[in-house]
Amino acid sequence: MEDGALTSDWLGAFNAVPRELFVPDLMWPGKAKGTGTGQGDALDRNENPEAWFEAVYSDVSLTTQWDDGQHWGTGKGRTPTCSNSQPSMVFSMLAALDVQVTSRVLEIGTGTGWNAALLSERVGPSNVFSVEVDEENAKAARERIESAGYRPTLIVGDGFEGYREGAPYDRVLVTAALTEVPHRVIGQVRTGGVIVAPYATTYGGEGVVRLTVQRDGSAVGPFVSSSAFMRLRQQRQKRRHVREYLGGKKWPADGVQSMTSVSPELIGDWLPMFAIGLQTQGVFPWAENYDDGSYTLWLRDTAVTSWATVGYEPGREEFEVYQSGPRDLWDEVVVAYLRWDAQGRPGFEQFGLTVDGETGEHTPWLGSPDHPLRIVD
Template structure:
């Protein structure tokens, strides 16, 4: 018996979904819970993706209209796909940059597992995006149990249409996710699909005592980690980090600083020194070191400048305060062995602070993100700690 086009499409999607399940289970190291397996089968990912997506570091455009097979392949790969660029505006001089994405399915289900939803729970999601994550939650919990907030009107409208088409009963609110949505609360669980540098107080205030707030974490130094907070009922919350994830920042917490435009001035006369700490040790492949430095220096950001057009310098690590008043640059020049040239300007010695933060992390036994935690106090202070809340992490700048 020959299959018609609709049956062929269904068979292809079923096969791709089965392949995605296998990839996700392999990434998680164990089979996902049966309820989530039913959700991934019952809520096809491709239904929630726009007709054009962008893939890879170069943001290569892929259109369902011109290349349906490749588009469908990306829809069921265990990778993130960008679903909006430049906040939906025309491409600017700086080119394309990602402003919304559909997260890799393995991190989606890792977060859903950490969220630990139960029958009868009410969930608030911050960052609707495509609507797929809200759809999975609504499939699991049933109609009227999921409220999701999206700041971008175009994204909110598209997600609303997709969710209504799926008939899942999730409510989409277009607005500022940092404010939450008290009308549908209190919630048993709050989950953000955007990263934060501070947890908005509304998310804690709108969560029941004993409830969970799960957020991807970001510091200006390094975007990495998931923070799972348990709300204490007195206006605060506390919990551990775990590894994984790198999400786009909550739009209200974005900063737009550039070294040559906002920080370094031609009139600056920097102080020169040397260091034995390689810039690669603090801003390279060691993600645990970077995470720890970010907790200690929550107001310092960094960026690499490869081939800076300086004789003998292969690359340069720039550091700056988020207030743009102090900066430092450390050169990888290949000429001084285990010594590296440091240039600093401004009222604070940023590289000295980085050396202290890295030294503390080494003395602590090089802990990974899973040994760190955070307490958010009723007055909004964020207090990082190592292993237990009574062992605070030193915050240096």
């Protein structure tokens, strides 16, 4: 586990609530840091217990469900939809939550049940409320949590709505990435209460935000780390195929050609993607990769009005651009990137977020809430 993730106040809970109790016999371990991304091959506890235990006690995430339960067998599905999260991420988020012995805690996303059990050990089961939208996951988590000796309040429902019956809460922990912090959930938290959640931009990149609820009902706070969680099911977005942007024509269709000296490689890492995402609205990337190491970076808008492509070839210093529609998407992305670069390339922890208590408007900022980021238009 990464140094400092498991603080002394969570050590007792970690020892009392073994991770192995919350991992099904069949799972797909993530890859160790520095060895790539994605999931490895399936591990079955009954067939290879030694490898299964080694994965469980490694600092990697463990995928436990694919495609909302519509995938069976030992192969990989299309999209991972439930996991037992990486321990260093679990405990860094719990540390950011800063629970007290009497804290009343709402968890959004029960998952495999490990977080709910850890919280129950720390603050008592009567103070823990956990919502899970997937009925099968909720049933399995309940069995694991109760087998471990805890009886928190477990709800099958829409986490986007929170759980009003248990409010007001002192703390809220979200275990799926949000593109919008639910206004109803903020309203269920006491003034001075804390919400810890992964927050993902439309463009890409994601960070854990720690919001404190204010007297006026707003929620304000900094990002505390990077993250990479599955999206909250209720906030998933279905992307339209590139062909729908071309209007039935072959690429480059009516795209206007230009050249750029800004390499797509510069904006492909998680941090610059996050910084770009905080400054842009409704634009997202997709890379079409080729065998020779080149690729086409596609940019599209969620309104399906505009698109852009940038052709990357290794060793080149200028790259061909095509843009179409009322928005020049590549120009917007470049402006956002260059602003971040000119500011000294600030990291995740230098950004923050304010969610308005009345309108629900999300305003990202840099350094302090007094310095909101300007949205590129």
